[in-house]
Amino acid sequence: MSETSVITRIEPSRAWLGLGLGDLWRYRELLYFLTWRDVKVRYKQTAIGVFWAVLQPALTTVIFAVVFSQVARFESKSLPYPLYVLSGMLPWLFVYNAITFAANSLVGNTNLVTKVYFPRLIVPLAAVLAGLIDLALGFLILVGVMFWYGVHLTAQIALTPLFLLLSVLVALAFGTLFSALNVRFRDVKFALPFVLQVWMFVSPIFYPLDILSERARFVIALNPLTGVLHGFRASLFGEQFNSQVIAISLIGTILLLILSLFVFRNMEDSFADEI
Amino acid sequence: MRVIKAENLAKLYRLGGTRHNSLRDTLMEFVRFKRGDRHELWALDDVSFEVEDGVTLGIIGRNGAGKSTLLKILSRITKPTRGFAEIRGRVGSLLEVGTGFHNELSGRENIYLSGAILGMTRAEIQSKFDEIVAFSEIEKFIDTPVKHYSSGMYMRLAFAVASHLEPDILIVDEVLAVGDTAFQKKCLSKMRDVGKTGRTVLFVSHDMQAINRLCERTIWFKDGRIEQDGETSSVVGAYLHEQSLTGAERVWDDQAAAPGNEHARLRRIRIADESGSSVSSVDIRRPVFVEMTFDALNDKKVLIPNFHFYNDQGVCLFVSHDWSDEWRRTPRRQGTYVARMKIPGNFLAEGSVFVTAAVSTYEPFEIHFVERETIVFTVVDSPDGDTARGDYAGQLHGVVRPLMDWETEFKPKP
Numbered sequence: 001m002s003e004t005s006v007i008t009r010i011e012p013s014r015a016w017l018g019l020g021l022g023d024l025w026r027y028r029e030l031l032y033f034l035t036w037r038d039v040k041v042r043y044k045q046t047a048i049g050v051f052w053a054v055l056q057p058a059l060t061t062v063i064f065a066v067v068f069s070q071v072a073r074f075e076s077k078s079l080p081y082p083l084y085v086l087s088g089m090l091p092w093l094f095v096y097n098a099i100t101f102a103a104n105s106l107v108g109n110t111n112l113v114t115k116v117y118f119p120r121l122i123v124p125l126a127a128v129l130a131g132l133i134d135l136a137l138g139f140l141i142l143v144g145v146m147f148w149y150g151v152h153l154t155a156q157i158a159l160t161p162l163f164l165l166l167s168v169l170v171a172l173a174f175g176t177l178f179s180a181l182n183v184r185f186r187d188v189k190f191a192l193p194f195v196l197q198v199w200m201f202v203s204p205i206f207y208p209l210d211i212l213s214e215r216a217r218f219v220i221a222l223n224p225l226t227g228v229l230h231g232f233r234a235s236l237f238g239e240q241f242n243s244q245v246i247a248i249s250l251i252g253t254i255l256l257l258i259l260s261l262f263v264f265r266n267m268e269d270s271f272a273d274e275i
Numbered sequence: 276m277r278v279i280k281a282e283n284l285a286k287l288y289r290l291g292g293t294r295h296n297s298l299r300d301t302l303m304e305f306v307r308f309k310r311g312d313r314h315e316l317w318a319l320d321d322v323s324f325e326v327e328d329g330v331t332l333g334i335i336g337r338n339g340a341g342k343s344t345l346l347k348i349l350s351r352i353t354k355p356t357r358g359f360a361e362i363r364g365r366v367g368s369l370l371e372v373g374t375g376f377h378n379e380l381s382g383r384e385n386i387y388l389s390g391a392i393l394g395m396t397r398a399e400i401q402s403k404f405d406e407i408v409a410f411s412e413i414e415k416f417i418d419t420p421v422k423h424y425s426s427g428m429y430m431r432l433a434f435a436v437a438s439h440l441e442p443d444i445l446i447v448d449e450v451l452a453v454g455d456t457a458f459q460k461k462c463l464s465k466m467r468d469v470g471k472t473g474r475t476v477l478f479v480s481h482d483m484q485a486i487n488r489l490c491e492r493t494i495w496f497k498d499g500r501i502e503q504d505g506e507t508s509s510v511v512g513a514y515l516h517e518q519s520l521t522g523a524e525r526v527w528d529d530q531a532a533a534p535g536n537e538h539a540r541l542r543r544i545r546i547a548d549e550s551g552s553s554v555s556s557v558d559i560r561r562p563v564f565v566e567m568t569f570d571a572l573n574d575k576k577v578l579i580p581n582f583h584f585y586n587d588q589g590v591c592l593f594v595s596h597d598w599s600d601e602w603r604r605t606p607r608r609q610g611t612y613v614a615r616m617k618i619p620g621n622f623l624a625e626g627s628v629f630v631t632a633a634v635s636t637y638e639p640f641e642i643h644f645v646e647r648e649t650i651v652f653t654v655v656d657s658p659d660g661d662t663a664r665g666d667y668a669g670q671l672h673g674v675v676r677p678l679m680d681w682e683t684e685f686k687p688k689p
Contacts, residue, residue, distance in 0.1 A: 006363070006365075008362045008363075009359060010360040010361070011358075012354055012356055012358075012359075013354045029397050033388050033391040033392070037388055040380060040384070044379040112374070112392065115352065115368075116368060116370070116375070116392055116393065117352050117366075269354045273288065
């Protein structure tokens with residue numbers, strides 16, 4: 001593959017012109033290798049390794065199931081409550097971990113950013129994609145738990161990947177934004193856990209949407225995760241979709257993603273100087 | 276065919292303000308409609324040149340002269356502030372040993388990872404994999420995590436990957452300054468093959484022998500500008516001549532032309548021995564004094580003198596500031612100051628030591644003047660046997676040569 005005739009022009013940064021997706025495509029193999037590295041390295045030097053991917057949602061589910069079914073007495077209409085919590089915990093933990101890893105990805109790869117060129121977007125992207133392995137493992141566990149509770153699978157389960165894809169977009173939107181901000185403002189490292197904690201409580205992970213008033217439900221629907229959680233559960237358990245909630249979430253996520261990419265592209269030229 | 280064209284390239288670094296950024300600072304600046312006090316430094320200033328394909332171009336100059344900044348711009352790691360460059364073909368840059376290596380991964384995995392990061396395709400890496408392993412001479416450990424490698428093995432593997440890059444333009448920064456000599460030669464000859472097959476190589480080094488051997492053309496950078504550009508032997512000759520003119524003492528008689536700004540101005544830098552007389556070479560066992568005379572021009576600034584020491588390979592030996600309580604937070608009154616720093620005996624290795632002298636303020640950050648590698652002195656080891664060298668007469672490695680305490684415990688055989 002000779003690119004001898006290709007002329008690259010190097011000049012001062014200009015205002016954002018495009019997403020640079022062409023460049024990203026040329027470097028797709030690097031994205032593959034960095035994702036593969038992040039997967040390989042994630043559980044290195046841990047005693048129980050990838051088992052954490054299962055243990056994390058399982059333990060949180062047990063804790064929330066016990067606390068909220070005993071104390072707050074939340075109930076989910078037709079579903080066993082622990083199954084309801086687990087089905088929310090999976091996409092949430094994926095988003096949570098993906099954003100956390102992505103936010104620290106550029107700063108954690110300083111040696112790459114300052115020593116070699118590639119589209120910087122690849123770094124947070126790889127951090128998000130690496131979490132998909134955990135998500136897949138968790139999904140298998142979830143299906144197992146569904147069988148154990150005797151929940152019948154419907155054809156609608158084929159739609160779950162769509163909502164998991166939406167969760168990837170949510171994670172990407174926030175992950176890329178925070179990764180870029182973290183280069184200039186290390187405040188992100190301290191603020192992010194707090195933000196994520198608040199986010200968890202305003203997402204219908206362990207409480208059903210219908211315990212909320214109509215008004216509160218509308219506000220909660222503005223949270224891009226609401227559509228993800230609702231859509232994921234509805235397709236999983238064969239329930240009716242609320243197209244309004246899903247549409248709000250989808251549009252919100254896409255707008256957020258565009259905003260994040262815009263911020264990222266505008267900051268990326270100075271990463272090597274500021275990191 | 277022309278493969279690189281740089282026109283009026285310039286790079287401005289804003290120091291101080293952009294470091295240790297926090298949201299609060301930015302918000303405060305925003306609210307007050309002012310930017311914090313920032314020190315600006317043109318690391319590269321109006322640099323233009325062109326390179327034809329197949330040329331091995333040497334780039335030389337003192338530390339801080341702009342060489343690395345140029346490589347970073349041509350490698351697309353950072354953007355120029357002004358000007359532009361056009362590059363024809365694929366660029367591979369080696370600015371570090373083992374770019375992208377991950378300690379937890381095995382040698383095999385790192386070959387793929389580092390190869391991909393340096394710009395090879397998976398197919399390329401696969402086809403060259405055996406060759407890379409053979410070149411690295413570490414076949415036996417290829418499936419061991421590199422964190423268990425010795426530094427020598429690590430470097431071999433890293434160079435093996437790097438040497439098998441086949442970009443149209445290869446950019447190499449100083450990385451060959453480390454590693455054992457035999458392997459270095461192997462890499463240099465591999466690089467030379469790259470140059471012979473029509474590829475262009477940009478090679479930054481402090482090693483004039485390597486530059487002479489490898490490069491037909493050389494550019495000498497000085498203070499961010501091109502000082503000379505031409506045939507290697509004449510440029511290297513001129514550079515070495517200037518280096519040799521560097522003495523152990525410099526005096527600025529004309530204060531208007533002396534380095535400095537409205538806060539501080541340099542008068543004199545020199546090397547002295549214990550008796551206080553100026554010297555250009557010192558016995559390794561004796562302390563040596565580095566002295567700077569400067570004027571504080573107003574009563575406003577906290578002025579911190581600092582010295583940076585480099586050997587003739589351009590390796591920074593150490594940096595020292597006057598952090599004493601007396602001057603650390605107190606603005607200096609107008610007048611002339613003599614700042615003297617003592618380097619103990621039995622500390623530096625033998626050879627040339629270049630001294631960079633500066634006076635800075637750290638809150639907010641500002642450099643009032645910096646004179647790069649402005650004086651030089653020679654440290655001479657002694658054959659008397661009472662230095663770290665002892666009775667060994669051969670070449671001793673290391674950038675320092677301290678005299679260490681040794682203890683031995685002995686249990687006689689019962």
